[in-house]
Amino acid sequence: MEIHVNGEEREFADGSTLAQVLDELGANQRGIAVAVDDEVVPRAEWAERSLTPGARLEVLTAVQGG
Numbered sequence: 261m262e263i264h265v266n267g268e269e270r271e272f273a274d275g276s277t278l279a280q281v282l283d284e285l286g287a288n289q290r291g292i293a294v295a296v297d298d299e300v301v302p303r304a305e306w307a308e309r310s311l312t313p314g315a316r317l318e319v320l321t322a323v324q325g326g
Contacts, residue, residue, distance in 0.1 A: 261273070261274050261276070261311075261312075261313040261314075262313060262314065263276075263281065263311055263313070263314070263315045263316075263317055264314070264315070264316045264317065265281075265285065265317045265319065266317070266318060266319060270285075272284065272311070274313075275310060276310070276311055277306070277307060277308065277309055277310055277311065278294060278296065278301060278305075278306045278307075278309040278310075278311060278317075279306040279307045279309075281311060281317065282294070282306065282319070285319070287319055289303075289306075291321060291322045292319055292320060292321050292322065293319075293320045293322070294306070294317065294318070294319055294320070295317070295318040295320070296309065296311065296315055296316070296317055296318075297315060297316050298316070
């Protein structure tokens with residue numbers, strides 16, 4: 261299925277969960293926030309959150325500075 265990741269179309273297995281997609285992307289799951297279709301998904305829900313074809317996924321990295 262096609263999912264838009266940070267504005268780029270990517271192909272993933274049908275029925276993939278958010279956690280599986282993040283693993284495939286090689287995303288370091290510490291220090292990131294994830295939104296699916298403009299809704300922030302709590303980390304506790306990543307393993308159960310199934311994605312649907314055409315979903316829009318935004319992966320945001322926390323940056324510390326001063």
